[in-house]
Amino acid sequence: MSRRPACSLLPLLRSRRCLYDATTARPFTSVSVPPDVISSTWPPHSPSPLHPPPDPAGTWCSASCSSTSPALPPFTASHLRAAVSLLATSLTALPGPDPDPVSALHDHSFPTLLAVSPLASLELLSLLRSRPRLGLAVFSFRRVLSPVPSISEFALAISLAGRAGDHDAAAALFADGTAIHSPNLGLYNALMSAYMHSGLLDNCIEVFHALERDPRCGPPNVDSYNILIALFGRSILVDHMERTLQSLDASGQPRTIGTYNAIISGYLTAWMWDKMEASFQEMVSFHVAPDATTHKLMLRGYAHAGMICKMEQAYERACKLGIKVDILHIRAMLCAYCKFYHVGRIQKIEDLLKKLGPDDYRPWLNVLLIKVYAQEGLTEGMELYISEALERNTIVTAVKVMRSIICNYFQYDAVDRLALFVRRAEDAGWKLCRSLYHCKMVMYGKHYRLEEMHGVLDEMECLKFDRTKKTFWIMYKAYVSCGRRTEANTIIGMMWKHGFAVRDDMSDQ
Template sequence: MALVSTATVASSSYHCDPHLFPGARRSWREPRWSRGGAGARLAVLQRAGGGGLAVLERAGAGAGSAVLERAGGAAAAAARREELVPSGNARNSYEVESLIDRLSNLPPRGSIARCLETARHRLTLQDFAAVYREFSRRGDWQRSLRLFKYMQRQSWCRPDEHIHAIVIGVLGRQGPALLDKCLEVFHDLPAESRTALSYTSLIAAYARNALHEEARALLDQMKATGVAPTAATYNTVLAACARATDPPVPFDMLLGLFAEMRHDASPSVRPDLTTYNTLLAAAAVRSLADQSEMLLHTMLEAGVSPDTVSYRHIVDAFASAGNLSRAAELFSEMAATGHTADASAYLGLMEAHTRVGATADAVAVLRQMQADGCAPTAATYRVLLDLYGRQGRFDGVRQLFREMRTAVPPDTATYNVLFRVFGDGGFFKEVVELFHDMLKTGVQPDMVTCENVMAACGHGGLHGDAREVLEYMTREGMVPTADAYTGLVEALGHAAMYEEAYVAFNMMTEIGSLPTLETYNALAFAYARGGLFQEAEAIFSRMSNNAGIQKSKDSFDALIEAYCQGSRLDDAVKAYMEMRKSRFNPDERSLEGVLNAYCIAGVIDESKEQFEELQSSVTMPSVIAYCMMLSLYARNDRWTDAYDLLEEMKTNRASSTHQVIASLIKGEYDDSSNWQMVEYVLENSTMEGCDYSFRFFNALLGVLWWFGQKGRAARVLDQAVKFGLFPELYRDTKLVWSLDVHRMSMGGALVAVSVWLNKLYDRLVEDEDLPQLASVVVLRGEMEKSTVTRGLPIAKVVYSFLNDTLSASFHFPKWNKGRIICLKSQLKRLQSAVDSSNGSLAAGFVDMTNSRLPAPGSKIYTSEDQLDNGSRHLPDEPLAEEKESELLAL
């Protein structure tokens, strides 16, 4: 319980007692630095040098430096020990607890005498001290002062010096406005009863309110009256002087006070660890590396062992002076003389190197540490693991972790660093493997562990692993947080498991983990990738109306993507304009979303304008943006523009990814050695997370299809499936052979349909048992019920392609408008046709060879017979109903 802490800087106006500080009468309303006389106090202040130093606050509080909080806190702790204030955790007696309750419930004008009436002869001064400590913990200085004044009037409980010191500490923490009350309490104590305890308490009250001059004057007065100061008294004054900032106390003045302390006549007054840490902190703020080294030698000669705080200040001093190499030499010299620094010293030095990204120097500290005979700790390795991870040196992370396991067992914090490093680096499956390794080695995961693993599962679409982690948390009695559930929702969304994601979302509320903005966005993005714009709108409506959470930029990005995939292109542009009106600055993702809308709509001028805006906003447009524009040019037979843009990609020296993708499109990387470069680029895209991978592969598949590179497109699709993308793509049962392309671009869907049809051909040739129907899913969600579905671009294009290939074998069922199906009877006819072809269709239903790139001016997609977009294939309702009757038996 901190009664006399010196860690707070208050305002510059304060009370000044004219009797305690003769010749310095002034009002607390006057400016702090106005002089009212030239008496003894002024002489004391001149000796102290005036001013102050911004050194005591590692947490800030007006000091401007993050170095001396620990030193100031240690000085305050020493003063508290001098006041003999025990810990507030001690169990109080029944009488004390009863008195605290009665006083707490006492009205402002209630009688304290009545509260004490029943326990008058059973309470000691130690009991009253416990009451004051409780009121101090609460910050209840009013009741403390009322009780003190009552005790002053009573002979049976008149306060002793200990009580006075506690009350001064309680009042001193309330700011400079109550310093006059502190003086009143101090003067209530007879002069002959004042010892270092009461003086130190009053000095601490002034020190914590940044009045270092007054604290220094009190020390001089204390000596003049014959009261011997203690080490805690000196430390409190030293900390106050080190805290001063306007102006700062010169370091020589601090050393003068330090010398005064060293030469004090009392043998009990000697600089201790708190003293040295205060001075080391002051030296660190001033970048006084030489003085820090001198203090360290003095410290060791005096037999005072440095602690973690000491070493941190020494390292900070050398770091500020730009001479960290000397700090390493100093530690080696210490080790040679038998004073080996502890692990915290090397850790601080290592962290100083990591702050400037000096990886080699940080590793050198580790090797020096081992050579000096100081065993590295888990914290030592964590610093390097984090540094390697931030620099993308993941092989270095793995190698260092293996070394660590031979030297020191990894702890939970170490695993948490690894989970974050590998999760940020895109090694999502490795995160899950490390989690299982953690459990096998007996290291207990904490909530941060589970959140990091769930986040990695979310980004990587590992919904099965995410569920296992959630089950582990439940078994261990851990209540999953909103961040943990967000990872599960995201993972399920990447697998197009919309119902499961929504159930997980609702489950959060049931267990008390309310969804956050990130959770809503994760669910909205899940809907967006499948074009379920109505569901995305509903979830954002629930977010705004029920949860009171406003949309973020990511929310608008999700809406734009949902409208694009759902063929609501005007709404996508409106969502973008609403984003701008909401004062969100669009980033590359936002601009690509609008570009996608224009490209799907086939408007060239608007697309070019958007692409140029993207070029001006980022250093270099992504491969996704280039592929969108290339697909647009190809679909409109603008081959000259397409080849110019393709050449721009290929000659891009800033990105090897752009060069490889351009060469892939042109057919220059088909051989096995060059195809490895393609596979490397494709695999690297998955390390950005499933969200990026979906958009990357959709754009790439689209441009390959429209450029006629069907064979290469099939190979790319095969890679996407191997990477775990589009897990819903192929689903086969005894009843249904299904292809789901509802999350693919138009070009990507046509690639998938072509590959699927050829697989269907192989199965027909092999005379497999036929299912009741074959189905191609083009839409999911509420749009499955709408009759306008068949008029949407992706549905029209896929339907047209199916019937161009298999001559009206597929149709839209009446019971679901998001599917295009082929019944068993039609499959049998197809099987008979395949059997009667005598191998003329040996390659399959669709020729998947790579075409020669069209010459400029070629009309491939804009000729008259290509402009109906499949409308000629839409079946009449009677024919569809006739085909529906075949399903009644199912």
């Protein structure tokens, strides 16, 4: 079977001679990139599903790892982008967690694309950031091709290794890159970023100090400090984070949006809401424009802090700016509405729930929804989420949630519904408490269903719930309300027998 490239490579091959018009290598410093060049800058960073702080290394590539390849004509660049994009789509569609990309790379003529411009490799690795292990496999294949990978490609590969959690591979790539090329800031920053993603605090600091000592690279730049700040913030080492910020200011380098995002994220992680908000206000006063990451960090911070009004303002601001609020932040808002009372919160919760897909179910959110609907007195909604939790084998272990359910049934005098819920909770292994059974006894006694009330005592005995003074008091009140004094006096005797004190007015009646 003959292999066909993803799109026509004829326009690329015709203009290939343009690549060798300029042969002078450019220094690895900040340079302006023409708009028609496939830029080696990285796409904007988006936080991962377990919601870590933003990646300050997402901005250093353009400043520290600018490509040495000459600019391509616009026509050639657009065709190269299209071919690389289609190749990336094919690679990400490969089945399995760690697929072999070699066949797809040949099918889409990746060696030819690389011959047209080394920028094809940079673009492809950038597009595979969401699949770091796949990106590393692509880079392994790319290393056997000509020309030798540039220092920018090594930096991207190191970052991919960090995102994959393979810090040993990151260190090996750093050693290979420095053996082939003279190291630069971008390579050091990439290794620091890899250690940051792996949570290796000491290793990251060691690389930072090695960068300070390396005369070939100059002093650390603002991105180097941003990575350290973010790492200290993730580790809730607020004092170290603030001292690193002071060191950045002492170096004479201006703070960037990455600096403020890392600081805000650090205060958010430490639940220091006042400092988080103060950092945001300081950023605005210094005319540093917030980006999408900043707005989402503030939204999440206000949600965790229970500042509902400010959270809603941050959400409206993000929507107005066209920022996509992802599921992570939708869940944070839902959690805030469930935990903190707010007027009209049920309607707002239901509006947000519409944004969740069928695969976005989380047991903890299900339990919170049960509790909030119980607190709001919405029995139908509460039972709907109880049924969903039972169907998904979610086990409730919080006594407060169980007591909220009890209060809801008691409020509406729904004793049969309560009895059905208790049976289902027992079968599902939910956290049971004596209050469940006391509530059933009270409600049965209220309806003069004394035989069923006595049956609850047998249920408590099976579950090894001892009879307390409150248990006997409930039975006493039930018999008195029915006018059955003989049984009521018997209960008083049982209380004396179990060592519970009895009020004089009870004995005198």
